[in-house]
Amino acid sequence: MSLITVFTPIYNRRAILKRVYQSLSDQTFRDFEWLIIDDGSFDNTRGIVSAFEHDATFPIRYYYQFNAGKHTAINKAVSLTDSKFFVIADSDDSFKPESLEVFINEWTLIPENQREEYQGIICKCYDASSGKNIGDFQGNRIDANELDAGFKLQFRFEKWSFFRIDVLREFLFPEPKEKLKFYPETVVWQRMSRKYKTRYINVSLRAYYKDQENALTSDNNLRYAENVYLWQHCINDVMDYAKYSILLFLKSSFRFTIVLNGR
Numbered sequence: 453m454s455l456i457t458v459f460t461p462i463y464n465r466r467a468i469l470k471r472v473y474q475s476l477s478d479q480t481f482r483d484f485e486w487l488i489i490d491d492g493s494f495d496n497t498r499g500i501v502s503a504f505e506h507d508a509t510f511p512i513r514y515y516y517q518f519n520a521g522k523h524t525a526i527n528k529a530v531s532l533t534d535s536k537f538f539v540i541a542d543s544d545d546s547f548k549p550e551s552l553e554v555f556i557n558e559w560t561l562i563p564e565n566q567r568e569e570y571q572g573i574i575c576k577c578y579d580a581s582s583g584k585n586i587g588d589f590q591g592n593r594i595d596a597n598e599l600d601a602g603f604k605l606q607f608r609f610e611k612w613s614f615f616r617i618d619v620l621r622e623f624l625f626p627e628p629k630e631k632l633k634f635y636p637e638t639v640v641w642q643r644m645s646r647k648y649k650t651r652y653i654n655v656s657l658r659a660y661y662k663d664q665e666n667a668l669t670s671d672n673n674l675r676y677a678e679n680v681y682l683w684q685h686c687i688n689d690v691m692d693y694a695k696y697s698i699l700l701f702l703k704s705s706f707r708f709t710i711v712l713n714g715r
Contacts, residue, residue, distance in 0.1 A: 453534045453535065454483055454484050454485040454511065454535050455483040455484065455535060455536055455537060455556070456481075456483065456484040456485075456535055456536075456537045456538070456539060456552055456555075456556075457484070457485055457487050457529070457533040457535040457537070457538050457539070457617070458472075458476060458484055458485070458486050458487070458539045458541050458552075459487045459488075459489070459526070459529040459533075459538060459539065459540050459541070460472055460486065460487070460488050460489075460540075460541050460542065460543055460545075461488075461489050461491055461522045461525035461526065461529070461540075461542070461543070462488060462489070462490055462491065462493060462497055462543040463490075463491045463492060463493055463519065463543075464493045464494065464495045464497070465493075465495075465497070465543035465544065466493070466495050466496065466497045466499070466500040467495075468543060468544045469497070469500055469501075469543050470500075471544060471545060471546040472486075472541050472542075472543065472545055472546070473486075473504050473508075474546070475541070475545070475546045475547045475548075475549075475551075476510060476541075477508070477509065477510075478549040479510075479549055479550075479551065479552050479553070480549050480550050480552075480553045481550075481552040481553035481556055482509075482510065484510060484535075484552055485510065485511040485512070485513060485533075485535065486508075486510060486511065486512045486513070487513050487515075487529050487532060487533060488501060488512070488513065488514045488515070489515050489517060489525040489528055489529050490514065490515065490516045490517065491517060491519050491520060491521065491522070491524075491525050492516075492517065492518050492519030492520070493516075498514065498516070501514045513532070515528065515532065519633075520631065520633075521631075521632055521633040521634050521635065522634060522635075522637075523625035523626075523627065523632070523634065523635035523637075524625070524627055526540070526620075526625055527624050527625050527627065530617065530620045530621055530624065533617060535617055536616070536617060537555070537556075537559075537572070537614060537615065537616060537617060538614075538615045538616075538617045538620055539552070539555070539612075539613070539614050539615070540613065544661055545658060545659070546580070546658075546659045547612070547657050547658040547659065548657050548658075550657075551575075551657040551658070554575070554653070554655060554657060555573050555575075555614040558573050558593070558651060558653055559572075559573060559614070559651075561593075562651060569648065569649055570595075570616070570648060570649055570650060570651060571615060571616055571619045571644055571645075571648035571649070571650055572613055572614045572615040572616050572619070572650060572651075573613070573614040573650065573651050573652075573653060574611045574612065574613050574614070574650050574651070574652050574653070575611070575612050575614075575652075575653050575655050575656065575657045575658070576588075576609050576610065576611065576612075576653075576654065576655065576656040576657070577609070577610035577611070577612055577656055577657070577658045577659065577660040578656040578658075578659060578660065579659075579660055579662070580659035580660055580661045580662075581662070585656045586609050586610045586656070586660055587607065587608055587609020587610070588609070588654070589605070589607060589652070589654060591654065592653065592654050593651055593652060593653045593654065594651075594652045595649055595650070595651050595652070596649060596650065596652065597645035597646070597648065597649045597650065598641050598642055598644070598645035598650060599642055599645045599646070599690065599693055600645075601650070601652060602642075602693075603693040603696045603697065604693075604696055606697075607652070610658075610660045612657060612658040613641075613650075619644065619648060622644075623640055623643060623644045625637075625640055626681075628677075628681075630677055632677055632678050632681075633678075634678050635678065635681065636678060636679075636681055636682040636685070638682070638685075639681060639682060639685040639689075642685070642689070642690060643685075643689065
């Protein structure tokens, strides 16, 4: 059993999957596995994974499912691992060699008797083309839940998360009967934040590619059904945070909708 599972959901992205593979090959921390859930690809993704398996110095596990969306792939991955920690690396991601080591080191800095209060660690990202950090906050680290970070502290930067696997099992993604191709991730992360806080670290580890489409499923049309779940969440679950900034609340809802429709 590996300490960390690095999970990659993929749909017809074999041409750029090498970014993740190379980043994992370069990691200074080695107690990890790579778990790939293929969400119905027809571009011979399995072939490129087989080539990686031949040369890799770390365990790789590959599973295929019929196209059902990233949210179902995350749930399946969570059910397939016994690791203590879980990192989602999308198929177009790259990240610094020290990334996993930084996550582990930061986790151990949290007093052992307090770790049950945390869902994990969140770092920042940097622009892949310029190398410049995206966003900033004061200090080296801040402990806050995601709702407080978004609405009270007003963090505005691309994030990358390191999760406790038991927390992810507690907050699995809903899989509605209408078989959505995507379920708004922010709904799950914000529900999680009602119970757990996160350690935010002022370190940029993952590259952000502005020109890269980050889609898992084949349907890139306007996702009205998916948006309904987001709007219901904003109205029913997050309205108490609107008092901190009604404009920010409305912009956040709109921004998440744009992200959904653009993926």
